[in-house]
Amino acid sequence: MADLWRVAAIAATVVCGLSVDPAFARDPPLLSLTPEHFKATATLETDPLGRVVISTQKGFVDYSGPLHMLWHDEFLTASIDPKTGGKSFQVRADITYSGNWRYYQNAAYQAADGPRSVPATLIGKEAVNCAVGECLSTERVAFAVDEELLRQLAAAYVPGKPVIWPFKALAKTGPAYAGGLSNAEITGLLLKVDEFTHTPSVVAASPAGVRAALDLGVGGMAVAATAEQPNRAGILIIAVTPGSIAQKSGIIVGDILIEFNGRPVRQPADLQAAVAAGNAGSAVPIKLYRGTDPISLTAHF
Numbered sequence: 001m002a003d004l005w006r007v008a009a010i011a012a013t014v015v016c017g018l019s020v021d022p023a024f025a026r027d028p029p030l031l032s033l034t035p036e037h038f039k040a041t042a043t044l045e046t047d048p049l050g051r052v053v054i055s056t057q058k059g060f061v062d063y064s065g066p067l068h069m070l071w072h073d074e075f076l077t078a079s080i081d082p083k084t085g086g087k088s089f090q091v092r093a094d095i096t097y098s099g100n101w102r103y104y105q106n107a108a109y110q111a112a113d114g115p116r117s118v119p120a121t122l123i124g125k126e127a128v129n130c131a132v133g134e135c136l137s138t139e140r141v142a143f144a145v146d147e148e149l150l151r152q153l154a155a156a157y158v159p160g161k162p163v164i165w166p167f168k169a170l171a172k173t174g175p176a177y178a179g180g181l182s183n184a185e186i187t188g189l190l191l192k193v194d195e196f197t198h199t200p201s202v203v204a205a206s207p208a209g210v211r212a213a214l215d216l217g218v219g220g221m222a223v224a225a226t227a228e229q230p231n232r233a234g235i236l237i238i239a240v241t242p243g244s245i246a247q248k249s250g251i252i253v254g255d256i257l258i259e260f261n262g263r264p265v266r267q268p269a270d271l272q273a274a275v276a277a278g279n280a281g282s283a284v285p286i287k288l289y290r291g292t293d294p295i296s297l298t299a300h301f
Contacts, residue, residue: 030060030062030164030182031162031163031164031182031184033059033060033162033182033184033185034159034160034162034184034188035154035157035184035185035187035188035191036188036191037059037184037188038056038059038060038184038185038187038188038189038192039188039189039191039192039195041056041058041059042054042055042056042058042059042188042189042192043055043057043058044196047079050081050082050083051079051080051081051082052079052080052082052196053077053078053079053080054077054078054080054189054192054193054196055075055076055077055078055092056075056076056077056185056188056189057073057075057077057092059075059185059188060075060182060185061073071096072093072094072095072096072177072179073092073093073094074091074092074093074094074179074180074181075091075092075181075185076089076090076091076092076150076181076185076186076189077089077090077092077142078189078192078193080193080196080197085197087147087193087197088144089144089145089146089147089150090142090143090144090145091107091142091143091145091167091179091181092123092140092141092142093140093141093142093169093177093179094138094139094140095138095139095140095141095169095177095179096136096137096138097136097137097174098134098135098136098137099134099135099137099174100135100137100173100174101125101127101137101139101173102137102139102171102172102173102174102175103122103139103171103172103173104120104122104139104141104169104170104171104172104177105119105120105170105171105172106118106119106120106143106169106170107119107120107141107143107167107168107169107170108167108168108170109145109165109166109167109168110166110236110238110253110254111146111149112149112152112221112222112223112236113223115254117170118143118144118145119143120141120142120143120169120170121141121142121143122139122140122141123140123141123142124139124140125137125138125139125140126138141169143169149221150186150189150190151190152221152222153165153183153186153219153221153238154183154186154187154190155221155268156183156219156220156221156238156268157183157184157186157187157219158215158272161215162182162183162184163182163183163217163218163219163239163240163241164180164181164182164183164219164239164241165180165181165182165183165186165219165238165239166178166179166180166238166239166253167179167180167181180239183219183239214245214275214276214278214279214280214301215244215245215275216244216245216246216271216275216299217240217241217243217244217245217246217247218235218237218239218240218241218244218246218251218257218271219237219238219239219240220235220236220237220238220239220257220268220271221235221236221238221268222234222235222236222266222267222268223235223236223256229289229292231258232256232258232289232292233256233258233266234256234257234258234259234264234265234266234288234289235256235257235258235265235266235267235268235270235271236254236255236256237251237252237253237254237255237256237257238253239253240252240253245299245300245301246299248299248300249286249297249298249299249300250297251286251288251297251299252290254290254291255288255289255290255295256288256289256290257271257286257287257288258287258288258289259285259286259287259288260274260275260284260286261274261277261278261284261285261286262285263277278301279301280301281301282300282301283298283299283300283301284298284299284300284301285297285298286298286299
């Protein structure tokens with residue numbers, strides 16, 4: 001009987017209009033998509049205040065819910081004032097879940113200066129299926145993100161090897177929501193913004209003349225030393241690809257990588273060049289900071 005109620009609830013979801021792909025087409029994996037794809041699929045609209053809004057919502061849709069439904073969606077928007085040239089950026093997340101409202105109020109993510117917690121704004125919400133069983137609730141939330149951070153993430157993009165920049169939406173009641181954006185999507189949005197504003201684009205990013213034959217499997221951004229930690233200048237790890245050499249070697253998000261195979265690294269390009277100079281089958285020493293503790297690891301390629 002419980003299974004019959006579950007089938008009825010899912011059927012009601014379809015009738016009530018949650019996004020369903022009737023063709024059940026297989027969508028390309030997120031990490032197979034390029035900045036050029038996200039730039040080409042970005043949409044431009046004008047909001048009631050006359051600002052131009054550029055969105056990557058159409059760039060990737062993950063139909064992973066029951067009956068191939070849209071269960072969650074994360075994307076970026078940029079708002080541009082044509083009169084002043086002022087820009088603002090937001091991460092948007094549409095989050096669907098079973099049960100009572102969770103009320104997502106804050107977002108947490110890693111930036112170059114450390115972990116950040118920022119307010120999340122409720123854009124809209126809806127609930128369906130409540131009459132036939134447990135409600136399916138959707139909250140549409142947004143939080144602001146700095147252009148400087150986005151450009152740092154885009155600068156760490158390696159062609160053909162995007163990584164996920166993770167974030168969490170924190171609820172008043174119930175579990176947090178773990179989301180993420182490909183740095184290819186971030187790069188694509190900035191390329192579209194630069195095209196619209198006629199700004200020479202400086203996103204995207206691999207060192208000239210370097211062909212990365214090996215792949216460590218991280219995304220990162222440069223961080224400077226501080227007076228308290230004069231030696232802790234390097235690459236802040238903001239993403240680690242599951243199953244990658246980095247993950248197997250013990251590197252985690254939040255580490256600051258300062259040396260790779262005896263070579264100091266201060267910029268993403270330094271790390272890319274150091275990795276590309278390595279050899280398959282080699283064991284490479286890595287030095288990093290985890291918090292204030294220096295740590296040595298070995299990466300096996």
